[in-house]
Amino acid sequence: MLARHPAREKAGRMPKLLAIESSCDETAVAILAGDPSAPPRILASEISSQVALHQAYGGVVPELASRNHSMHLRALIERALDQAGRSLHDLDAFAATTGPGLASSLLVGSTAAKALALATGKPFIAVNHLEGHLFSPFIDQGTIPPHLALIVSGGHTLLLAVSGANHYQLLGRTLDDAAGEAFDKVAKMLGLPYPGGPAIERTALTGRPEAFHFPRSMLQDRGHDFSFSGLKTAVLYTLKDLDPEHGAAHESQLGDLCAAFQQAVVDVLVTKTLRAAAATDHQVIAVSGGVSMNQALRAQLDHAASAAGRTVHFAKPSLCTDNAAMIASAALQRHLAGQHTSLDAEIDPNLALTEPTSSLRHS
Ligand code: KG4
Ligand code: ZN
Numbered sequence: 001m002l003a004r005h006p007a008r009e010k011a012g013r014m015p016k017l018l019a020i021e022s023s024c025d026e027t028a029v030a031i032l033a034g035d036p037s038a039p040p041r042i043l044a045s046e047i048s049s050q051v052a053l054h055q056a057y058g059g060v061v062p063e064l065a066s067r068n069h070s071m072h073l074r075a076l077i078e079r080a081l082d083q084a085g086r087s088l089h090d091l092d093a094f095a096a097t098t099g100p101g102l103a104s105s106l107l108v109g110s111t112a113a114k115a116l117a118l119a120t121g122k123p124f125i126a127v128n129h130l131e132g133h134l135f136s137p138f139i140d141q142g143t144i145p146p147h148l149a150l151i152v153s154g155g156h157t158l159l160l161a162v163s164g165a166n167h168y169q170l171l172g173r174t175l176d177d178a179a180g181e182a183f184d185k186v187a188k189m190l191g192l193p194y195p196g197g198p199a200i201e202r203t204a205l206t207g208r209p210e211a212f213h214f215p216r217s218m219l220q221d222r223g224h225d226f227s228f229s230g231l232k233t234a235v236l237y238t239l240k241d242l243d244p245e246h247g248a249a250h251e252s253q254l255g256d257l258c259a260a261f262q263q264a265v266v267d268v269l270v271t272k273t274l275r276a277a278a279a280t281d282h283q284v285i286a287v288s289g290g291v292s293m294n295q296a297l298r299a300q301l302d303h304a305a306s307a308a309g310r311t312v313h314f315a316k317p318s319l320c321t322d323n324a325a326m327i328a329s330a331a332l333q334r335h336l337a338g339q340h341t342s343l344d345a346e347i348d349p350n351l352a353l354t355e356p357t358s359s360l361r362h363s
Pocket of ligand 1: 156179184195290295320
């Protein structure tokens with residue numbers, strides 16, 4: 001008699017979809033199974049990072065990124081199908097990130113997902129990359145409770161009041177650089193590798209946050225917006241003071257500079273997030289995006305939230321930086337609600353979270 005696998009049998013009956021993420025420098029494919037009665041199951045999540053490729057340039061080169069997505073996507077799709085033990089025809093829908101992001105990179109993933117949808121006669125679902133991040137702390141739970149969301153990535157710093165899937169109110173955003181962008185730019189100034197966040201966090205472990213005092217921008221402002229470009233300029237001026245000739249940090253000062261910079265970012269994020277949670281009366285706070293990998297941010301936000309009687313959910317480390325499981329999770333919500341996207345829908349490099357995803361049709 002064949003051995004029975006109840007979990008696999010249940011996943012076998014659930015709707016399943018494949019999602020592609022290619023908005024920036026990660027090419028990723030995931031297959032997710034789920035229905036409204038249970039949390040979704042990640043059947044496969046494959047990723048090919050281009051970080052090493054762009055490191056030589058100190059940041060993402062769009063032309064290289066899109067070429068690399070094209071090169072790796074087919075193999076990633078095959079690996080994901082293999083890992084999930086499914087064929088293309090077992091899937092019920094195909095999804096891709098259609099914005100925000102780099103135009104030529106978005107086109108690679110969305111064109112591939114549309115082609116798969118067309119070839120199999122299944123629907124296509126356009127996903128907002130930020131919605132993917134937004135849902136990532138709750139993937140294992142299946143439902144999205146009302147909460148205050150902080151999205152901190154390389155391109156965005158947003159505070160939102162979320163009353164459920166598809167119902168968001170923008171409270172605040174950065175007026176200039178995103179928090180992750182500040183990490184990346186300051187790392188470059190300090191001669192640390194791209195991406196800057198992990199490099200600064202590692203180096204900060206050897207330094208003292210109080211060794212330098214950098215500004216905490218917009219803390220006096222009672223609104224919920226952020227600004228990080230003044231902080232970046234303050235680091236630049238400090239480097240010029242320390243070394244007027246080259247503006248470069250001495251090896252022995254790197255730890256202190258990184259620790260002080262990181263603490264300034266964390267102070268602003270923690271203070272403004274808790275203030276917004278109090279102003280909107282949210283008990284639950286959720287944090288997502290690449291910067292939410294940062295252990296200092298996690299520890300200090302956790303501490304401040306529990307002191308204020310609130311709870312914080314973070315995305316799992318594997319779901320913080322760009323991945324396709326979070327895109328599949330956002331797509332699954334739309335699929336279960338019968339919200340599919342026309343194959344004529346365009347990508348939108350500047351798509352905002354509060355805008356409707358283009359050309360939705362209900363089926
Ligand atoms: O969410 P993400 O992978 O891509 C975007 O959608 O932008 O975020 C990437 C950003 C980069 O700016 C990177 O420096 C930052 O997340 N990041 C970190 C850490 N890990 C990644 N920032 C601070 N600390 C980290 N450990
Ligand atoms: Zn992202």
